Amino acid sequence: MYALQKIFRLDFIDNNDILFVILLIFGILIFASTLFFIVGLIKPHAKLGELKARTNSWWVMASLFIGATILNHTLAYIAIGLLSFVAFRELYSVLDFRASDRRAIFWAFVAIPIQYYLAYIGWYGAYIIFIPVAMFLFLPLRLVLKGNTEGIIQSMSTLQWVLMLTVFGISHMAYLLSLPEIPGFSAGGRGLLLFLVFLTEINDVMQFTWGKLFGKHKIIPKVSPNKTWEGFIGGVFSTTVFGYFLAFLTPLSTYQVLLVSFALAVSGFVGDIVMSSVKRDIGVKDMGSSIPGHGGILDRIDSLSYTAPVFFHLVYYIAY
Amino acid sequence: MRKIILQLLYCVIVRLFLRIFVGVKFDKAKFLLEEKQFIIVANHNSHLDTLTIMASLPRQIVHKVRPVAAADHFGKTKFKEKLTNYFINALLIQRKRDKDHPENDPIYRMVHALDEGYSLLLFPEGTRGEPEVQQRLKPGVSYVLLQRPQVKYVPAYMKGMGKAMPKDDNLIVPFTSSLTYGQATLIQSNDSTEILQQIEQDLNRLK
Numbered sequence: 001m002y003a004l005q006k007i008f009r010l011d012f013i014d015n016n017d018i019l020f021v022i023l024l025i026f027g028i029l030i031f032a033s034t035l036f037f038i039v040g041l042i043k044p045h046a047k048l049g050e051l052k053a054r055t056n057s058w059w060v061m062a063s064l065f066i067g068a069t070i071l072n073h074t075l076a077y078i079a080i081g082l083l084s085f086v087a088f089r090e091l092y093s094v095l096d097f098r099a100s101d102r103r104a105i106f107w108a109f110v111a112i113p114i115q116y117y118l119a120y121i122g123w124y125g126a127y128i129i130f131i132p133v134a135m136f137l138f139l140p141l142r143l144v145l146k147g148n149t150e151g152i153i154q155s156m157s158t159l160q161w162v163l164m165l166t167v168f169g170i171s172h173m174a175y176l177l178s179l180p181e182i183p184g185f186s187a188g189g190r191g192l193l194l195f196l197v198f199l200t201e202i203n204d205v206m207q208f209t210w211g212k213l214f215g216k217h218k219i220i221p222k223v224s225p226n227k228t229w230e231g232f233i234g235g236v237f238s239t240t241v242f243g244y245f246l247a248f249l250t251p252l253s254t255y256q257v258l259l260v261s262f263a264l265a266v267s268g269f270v271g272d273i274v275m276s277s278v279k280r281d282i283g284v285k286d287m288g289s290s291i292p293g294h295g296g297i298l299d300r301i302d303s304l305s306y307t308a309p310v311f312f313h314l315v316y317y318i319a320y
Numbered sequence: 321m322r323k324i325i326l327q328l329l330y331c332v333i334v335r336l337f338l339r340i341f342v343g344v345k346f347d348k349a350k351f352l353l354e355e356k357q358f359i360i361v362a363n364h365n366s367h368l369d370t371l372t373i374m375a376s377l378p379r380q381i382v383h384k385v386r387p388v389a390a391a392d393h394f395g396k397t398k399f400k401e402k403l404t405n406y407f408i409n410a411l412l413i414q415r416k417r418d419k420d421h422p423e424n425d426p427i428y429r430m431v432h433a434l435d436e437g438y439s440l441l442l443f444p445e446g447t448r449g450e451p452e453v454q455q456r457l458k459p460g461v462s463y464v465l466l467q468r469p470q471v472k473y474v475p476a477y478m479k480g481m482g483k484a485m486p487k488d489d490n491l492i493v494p495f496t497s498s499l500t501y502g503q504a505t506l507i508q509s510n511d512s513t514e515i516l517q518q519i520e521q522d523l524n525r526l527k
Contacts, residue, residue, distance in 0.1 A: 085494075086343075089343050089494045089495065089496055090343075090496055093343070093480065093483075093495050093496035093497075094496075099483075099486065102483075102486075102489060102491070102493050103491070105493050106491060106493045109493065109494065288496065289345075290345075
């Protein structure tokens, strides 16, 4: 009975800081939806279809994320694990794996619940080496046992890379929830997770918006022709400002939170162009079509796979 | 009772399993409700193919569609035959024609099932073959369509199934795959070869 209560405890929002940010998120969404609605009335010919689809998807994603991570502690790990699972499946499916790689890929799938279980029980030492060390050594063995050596180097490296990006990287979001409590810091792991995801997504939106409004000088045209210096600098600046005002979600001092927000904004950009280059290599525009207006799951969490580990380890080093 | 079991099985359990775990992207199949009867003609790479098509069907007609399967494979033992009949609603046929005993003849049995009011699901490639490689179509489907030309055929193309669960492996490894339906079409010829060509073109267009 006690165990059941522990699992299904609905720790509803009893935290004013977190509640404030949730209201802020929905406030922004209401603002955006109203804005596009009014602009659509004034200028019926403006091409708002994609922006509207994007905003509607934001509504769904924000609700799902908040519902899954804030309402129940256990559910949060399962939800983020599911996110890893879908991202892993989406990415490996478009990469050219050999038929003989199936068994190793199966074990890579098995690694996902293990990784999230280790995060759930808060065993940091095992969690942090499981994929970079244990799976790194084991998956090549499974490939070798199959005996097909032609193209095995590519399979070994690609599989590990996919696993690192979509499972190890994303699972840092979950481990934020397992961090020990710090006296006097009430927002806790949920606050940090909210900070990370909100700032990463704001960073994406800001880089996009600044780039659309003022973008002229391309940063890296061969990879992503839409990325400009104006968008990058404007985005990093706005994200850092946002981080400064959301500092109450973290246990960091003002200078620390500025530094962390800055690093988060830059790494979000890096994650974005890394995934862009992969898409360019395969020759697709989007990774999938599961989120209307955004593409696949990976098109949305590409920056998170970079910001999550960077943010986590900076905070872990500074505050824990 | 059986109808409810089939609806629950395919429209809830199998559909959720395929969508969330395997990663199948389903095409809308509501348009099938407008047809009284049809023959779904699909490419074949995996055991998941039958489940995918069945799970994509609208709830109202899922018990009215019978997948056609080879008796030598699925009817090996009495138990397997019973299971296949009950849960897959399959029409087990032998691969060879038998004109002397019409009750054994595959074409006769398929036409008979149509006359009973069922729709059919056919894999004219016959076997699952290599992953993602389409084989020559076997002519059986055209004979059936020739005998009942008022029945429309519906091309269905599945991508990625052979990677989620290939022929030589019974382990399912999730793989982003998809099912696409074409339009319900009447045959436009009296010649079996031309009908097969028409179907093959329709399937290729869905790729």
